[in-house]
Amino acid sequence: MPVIIETQGxxxxxxxxxxxxxxxxxxxxxxxxxxDTIRDSGLMGRGGAGFPTGMKWGFCAAEKxxxxxxxxxxxxxxxxxxxxxxxxxxxxxxxxxxMTIGGYAVGxxxxxxxxxxxxxxxxxxxxxxxxxxxxxGLLGHDVCGVEGFDFDVIVAMGAGAYVCGEETALIExxxxxxxxxxxxxxxxxxxxxLNNPTVVNNVETLASVAAIMxxxxxxxxxxxxxxxxxxxxxxxxxxxxxxxxxxxxWGITVxxxxxxxxxxxxxxxxxxxxxxxxxxxxxxxxxLAFEDIxxxxxxxxxxxxxxxxxxxENFLEFFVEESCGQCTPCRLGNPQMLEAVxxxxxxxxxxxxxxxxxxxxxxxxxxxxxGLGQTSxxxxxSILEGFGDEIHNRAAGA
Amino acid sequence: MATTMTNDELxxxxxxxxxxxxxxxxxLIPILADVKRRFHEIDSETMQTIADVLDIxxxxxxxxxxxxxxLHSAPEGQFVIRLCGxxxxxxxxxxxxxxxxRTELGIGFDETTEDGLFTLEWTSCMGxxxxxxxxxxxxxxxxxxxxxxxxxxxxxxxxxxxxxxx
Numbered sequence: 145m146p147v148i149i150e151t152q153g154x155x156x157x158x159x160x161x162x163x164x165x166x167x168x169x170x171x172x173x174x175x176x177x178x179x180d181t182i183r184d185s186g187l188m189g190r191g192g193a194g195f196p197t198g199m200k201w202g203f204c205a206a207e208k209x210x211x212x213x214x215x216x217x218x219x220x221x222x223x224x225x226x227x228x229x230x231x232x233x234x235x236x237x238x239x240x241x242x243m244t245i246g247g248y249a250v251g252x253x254x255x256x257x258x259x260x261x262x263x264x265x266x267x268x269x270x271x272x273x274x275x276x277x278x279x280x281g282l283l284g285h286d287v288c289g290v291e292g293f294d295f296d297v298i299v300a301m302g303a304g305a306y307v308c309g310e311e312t313a314l315i316e317x318x319x320x321x322x323x324x325x326x327x328x329x330x331x332x333x334x335x336x337x338l339n340n341p342t343v344v345n346n347v348e349t350l351a352s353v354a355a356i357m358x359x360x361x362x363x364x365x366x367x368x369x370x371x372x373x374x375x376x377x378x379x380x381x382x383x384x385x386x387x388x389x390x391x392x393x394w395g396i397t398v399x400x401x402x403x404x405x406x407x408x409x410x411x412x413x414x415x416x417x418x419x420x421x422x423x424x425x426x427x428x429x430x431x432l433a434f435e436d437i438x439x440x441x442x443x444x445x446x447x448x449x450x451x452x453x454x455x456x457e458n459f460l461e462f463f464v465e466e467s468c469g470q471c472t473p474c475r476l477g478n479p480q481m482l483e484a485v486x487x488x489x490x491x492x493x494x495x496x497x498x499x500x501x502x503x504x505x506x507x508x509x510x511x512x513x514x515g516l517g518q519t520s521x522x523x524x525x526s527i528l529e530g531f532g533d534e535i536h537n538r539a540a541g542a
Numbered sequence: 543m544a545t546t547m548t549n550d551e552l553x554x555x556x557x558x559x560x561x562x563x564x565x566x567x568x569x570l571i572p573i574l575a576d577v578k579r580r581f582h583e584i585d586s587e588t589m590q591t592i593a594d595v596l597d598i599x600x601x602x603x604x605x606x607x608x609x610x611x612x613l614h615s616a617p618e619g620q621f622v623i624r625l626c627g628x629x630x631x632x633x634x635x636x637x638x639x640x641x642x643x644r645t646e647l648g649i650g651f652d653e654t655t656e657d658g659l660f661t662l663e664w665t666s667c668m669g670x671x672x673x674x675x676x677x678x679x680x681x682x683x684x685x686x687x688x689x690x691x692x693x694x695x696x697x698x699x700x701x702x703x704x705x706x707x708x
Binding site: 306320413 | 566567568569570571574577604605610611612615619627628629632633651665666668669670671672673674677678681683684685686
């Protein structure tokens with residue numbers, strides 16, 4: 145039996161999806177049409193980067209290779225994110241269905257779930273679900289009786305490294321190396337695991353694929369906005385009455401979300417985890433959507449009595465710890481931002497030093513090798529911008 | 543670990559793992575995780591043996607082990623207690639839990655008790671943000687941890703260790 149760790153929230157669409165309906169619909173479709181269907185749905189990666197899933201699959205499907213892979217990125221390490229844990233606990237079959245659909249679409253025969261070490265307790269549950277699917281003919285040789293379509297899934301474990309959520313670092317880790325991101329191109333869809341074409345999708349993306357195939361693209365597009373189709377799971381934590389996993393259509397405002405979770409009165413909300421942006425109360429009418437505030441779903445509510453510099457310090461300590469150290473901007477930039485925040489807290493940050501660090505943060509955003517260093521300045525810069533008065537008054541000893 | 547196993551036994555053990563996991567480089571991390579779980583450290587002799595069996599340089603083994611938070615080669619206690627340090631757990635009161643653990647164990651973070659039973663560490667977000675403070679004891683998750691609950695967790699580990707000895 146899986147360890148059920150009760151998480152609150154609202155009703156999730158995944159509860160209403162008929163098991164295997166998506167897989168059956170997908171297998172009754174030609175591969176090219178299947179990729180087109182996912183492309184038409186407008187589904188964009190739910191891990192945070194928001195790359196169009198259909199396009200990713202199309203690239204991988206176009207590659208000619210004897211072996212291709214579908215990797216489920218279950219290295220959910222972004223601070224404040226736990227929706228993948230809930231999906232893997234409650235809807236693992238949907239995720240495996242999505243992987244199988246992906247395998248069929250791109251021509252892969254092996255799927256790998258890369259599960260973070262902190263979720264080791266979920267491993268027996270996932271293996272159990274995989275075993276049952278094999279026994280039911282939903283994995284293995286000639287899946288669902290479709291001749292020539294062989295697809296199996298294994299679980300591989302992470303070992304405690306945030307950066308392995310980055311897809312090329314994840315692949316390095318699977319190959320037995322340090323989880324250091326690769327230069328791109330080539331992208332994993334061309335040369336990924338063991339140099340073979342590889343699709344890496346987030347847990348929630350794969351579950352959404354199964355839902356889209358079960359209920360159709362028009363149904364999916366009836367949620368959300370023109371540019372951000374569908375619904376999204378949000379991991380809500382921090383200073384609110386009802387933390388948990390919530391499903392909302394894209395386009396909900398920060399204020400609307402706060403009302404649902406009992407977080408009214410917050411002074412700020414950190415959207416997108418430590419690598420996301422800090423939204424001050426005056427901007428709570430902004431929308432959670434790819435065209436406004438894009439996010440993998442982490443929503444950390446910051447109450448009126450919190451010190452915003454404590455927030456910045458917590459995130460920067462995290463990045464100093466988790467930077468893989470491979471590229472210079474990230475390895476050296478994060479400690480400088482942390483130093484600036486510590487000095488600001490002490491009311492002893494020379495203005496010229498702060499200006500230099502801000503410039504360095506800008507350099508990190510363009511010159512770091514992977515998403516970690518490119519996004520770690522976001523919270524720092526948005527806090528300086530959004531809470532300039534609070535920080536300034538404090539520095540002045542007010 | 544060298545004190546409890548001979549080189550030949552260790553080598554046979556690792557060869558058995560490679561037999562199961564495959565001879566490729568991809569087996570390295572699962573091997574290290576397995577060694578760590580059983581022996582609570584990965585000493586240089588073990589790294590050399592793993593390198594021999596996988597036919598790679600021992601520096602490669604060290605390089606990988608030192609990269610991952612859960613594979614650090616330094617000796618650790620039978621129970622590794624990892625307290626989540628990230629923001630929501632901070633808001634939920636991680637500091638009081640940290641103080642309780644320090645007092646109860648008599649060690650600081652990144653230290654191991656003299657009896658080899660406990661190691662105390664901070665960890666990055668462990669995905670329990672809606673029910674912090676959260677901690678991991680080896681693979682086991684504990685949520686909504688109070689200082690009292692933290693002491694009870696430690697007591698339960700001690701009892702489990704005594705039961706194992708008996």
